[in-house]
Amino acid sequence: MCGIFGMVGDMSGRIPAPDVIADINLLFKLSESRGKEAAGLAVRDDRGINVYKQPVPASKMIKQKGFKLFCAKRLSGNGVRPNLRAIIGHSRLVTNGLQSIGNNNQPVIAGDMVAVHNGIVVNDDYLWSVNPDLTRRYEVDTEIILCLIRRYMSQGKSLALATSAAFGDLEGSASTLVFPADQEAMLWATNTGSMYFCTSEDRTVRVIASEKHILDEFKERSRTAGYLNWDQPTQIRPGQGCLVDLTDHSLWLFELASPAEPEVGLARSGGGRLEISSSTMEDEARRDGIKRCTRCVLPETMPFINFDDEGVCNFCREHKPPEMLGMDALLEQADRHRRNDGTPDCVVGVSGGRDSCFGLYLIKEKLRLNPVAYSYDWGMLTDLGRRNQARVCGRLGVEHIIISADIKKKRKYIRNNVEAWLKRPSLGMIPLFMAGDKQYFYYADKLRRQMGVELVYLMGNPFEKTNFKTGFTGVEETSGRIYNIPVTRKLMMLSYYLKEIFLSPSYINFSLLDSLWALYSSYWMKHDFLTLPFIHYIPWDEREIQETLRREFDWEEAKDTKNTWRIGDGTAAFYNYIYYTVAGFTEHDTFRSNQIRENILSRDEALQMVKRDNQPRYESLVWYANTIGFDLDHALQVINQIPKLY
Template identity: 40%
Template structure:
């Protein structure tokens, strides 16, 4: 999940050198929102057989300041423009701003652009069957972990075998699974191909089709072109064009061929090269001189100086099973504010109002769909924004929105450093298969992870169950982000897919905030409860000054985003019709080959990097013998979806510590596994896990 962008110029295109450099700078800066962990450039002069590829471990904005980038841009612009006002030679500039998924950014071969043979590629998305593709093409050589390499290698092999650009591109999309929006060029051709199976490419051409500018988002391209003042002398473009899912475009910078569009859609892929080949220029056998450079720190693969002692992790299943529990649900006596009546039934059960009581499983769904008609657009563009974490509820919700509701959604993912690669792969599965855009909004991940480490370190000095949600504060900005995206896209409707059975009153309960049995939304707190919650946090900040660190501004912003940010034209879908776990799992696993975590039997909470540590394992289980699974399964009992016996057996398995995921979390925020687990183990004051 990255940002791809670029500028393509034919000889004589009506744009001066300074304007091109200004366009590229703005594209880099704005595309940084999609990934800040590395950046790169591939510059190509096809008529001179010269190419420059620069990769860096910096953010895009910092990459622009490097000598390597400036030297490459200076050389290629001199080669293209000479001393003229217009380019004297065709020019290709392909660029990338990366959010790291497959392969560390510290190794040059994992960063983009990626070259294999004579093909250079920039790619946004994730190829989820990358290992299968390499195995199916054993004749191809793999040098990197990044999935983009297999695309470049397969394209190069197809062209060596006599295929044209359109033909080679179709073959790629017929073989890959996942999401792929890419731009690629062969160093023996003056053709650049843009292609997407999700619709994450927008482009603009001048009226003579001598210049093409593209980016991953309409908003980015709009801002870049809007910022071009008269002094930039950027040629007039008629309109920004959306390269929708299942489509591609070939642009000939040599000028011999008009821009050619071709189809990658499934019906076309079912045939063997269904469309006649484009009248492309011939593949040149002349070799191209490549100038490659890498800027930034190249880090050796680290070796843990201290092995994690997994035997420190405890789970006293027998003691946990023996806790006194509600006779109707499975909440234990250690749950905040719990009280049992003479029959052993807890106050949470007695006060519970069934969410789905009396709801007809089909009619309520139809009624909800009908209520969205006023948001439906007749144009080709999207009509709903869907926050998409890659978790099971947002995945299933997206399936319904596209296939059953008939809406045209655009998704967004707010990556704050704890979205796992597994979640990103599931995002790619759904978006690729359904042909849906994914706007990735990437925080400064290094800073976010540093903030988590500082707050967890402060907490470990004075453990307090009420302060645990502070570790998740960094992700609450997504409420602000969705409002920004609505303003940028002009879309009114946002649909949220959290299910109401995930309600967890215990997190605020540990802050001495009593449960609100009448609340209508998962995220709702009365004004009085918000004040008590804020007061609790303030008192703990004063008691433990280590919380007063550089993360404070981010934490305060998260509180405002979650509890104060206005929300209009939004719906929690599953408040309006029945959410059923069996239906969710059957759909995701059966239709999308949705990926599970090897250390969990559940489909829930497997894409959230924080979950094993605090959402259900390890802190709450150690201290009080329950997790989020206890509350979730109890709500299912109250809705009549499962029996108490089924719930008990489920939680005994689901609550087991997920050690590999625990290790990933602590490694990611750079905390020692052994010291952290030992400290958490001291919370077992009830003796449940000894």
């Protein structure tokens, strides 16, 4: 289980800052026996609540330059910290939530509160489901405790009564220390009794920890022991809570099962809500501050972007709306290839994603062609994608040919390239993770030749242009299709890859030949088979497509995102996490920007969508790492430490 601790009381001038910091470091070391996977500290003063946390052991975190600077800034001031109210700390054993996702680590910020929590809430998923008015933002179970307390307080209950009601909803174990941002109070509560405190002889300072022996050792080794004279540890019994007034340091114990109204009158924090800050919140604020095009939502970190005097980007200035040839022209093209003898007249690529499933429906039901569905399974097709393929092909009565790679080898190749990339991260090398699917083009051409058909539908939509992926290699892609890049730029791209391989020899592994084949299939192989992209004929309507798929096929959507794009692709969550963390945008930003240019979305709508869709897809990240076989926490630590472009 985790180790939690705290200090609260009159530290306004009586305790030198170096002694406070030394005692905090001691509490981290003593609490680390209960969890060594992440650590964090929250400092409460009269100006705000400031949080520092890292996905590393506490003994390592307290040696970091960043932590020392945090303590110097938040705990020191001419040798003392005159307005320090309290601190809470946590040494984490990971039970819920990836430790390298900062918001999953403790202290947790939610419900306008900051808390550390020891235990496991086993019914948190159920509590989220039966409280739809509450919004879940993280994986960690601590979040539901804070959101429930805040919800009950919004109904008029006191902090003690709200805590009682929240603990009444919980199943499992919970011992927590909480800073509400709007009250001069510190809350302690436990349903297991894993909480002890000792008090200074003058009753003005208290130290809290998860175990009695931690406080026994603290009393002997504390820098403050010589002049504060700590008494014997006292247990907060199972089912008991405590409120500490941060203005007069008074303490009131109450029973969680039947709390009375507090005997301490809790003042408002400075007359209102205190500011809460943390490194994860600062990253979000930095991303929110990125300069974006005033017409679309493309950011300044987009490769090859520039803005005019009015803040409009070159992609908007150079955009030319496509000419729609219309449904009649599409039918006319289909008629040229239609066979009336019952044999297939076209091949349709079906990934299991939104656009390919809808395209197969359109070809079969509206164009009245006799298609054969084709899928290339390279190991990253999710189970959700397979189920959607089966739904659509089964209900339409379409033959489905699956060409499968050596899945075990393909996944090993991806792992080799991910691990090589982590040794020398470079945004331009990210497409190497997806190189294994590019033989899709090769097998599409091979299949249509075997079947004796000319027509191949490679489904897509006009807005999924992700030329920034090529742009991060230093090559500008303007054609919209990777295989149409001029030869000179293909050579520039090849030289970039060769340079990166030279600088990071780990790329020279068993995947190299497969990657070269992918490069050939994408950029050098002749794409001379006849395709009929719908994007040149009829408008692409996202809402209509989604409603059709749900109505006709009971089409399944992902649980970890409200977006329906790329949900059958196991790689998307990982590479989008990298782009979002380092560059501050993903392919969702380019997608929505293209929709803005076609007057499908307003800029405000697009900003809301990318804010939502760019959030990490936790379940998909875990699936990807488990399927490929690499350490996700290590990977996310590396990604989070890459210098940002914003």
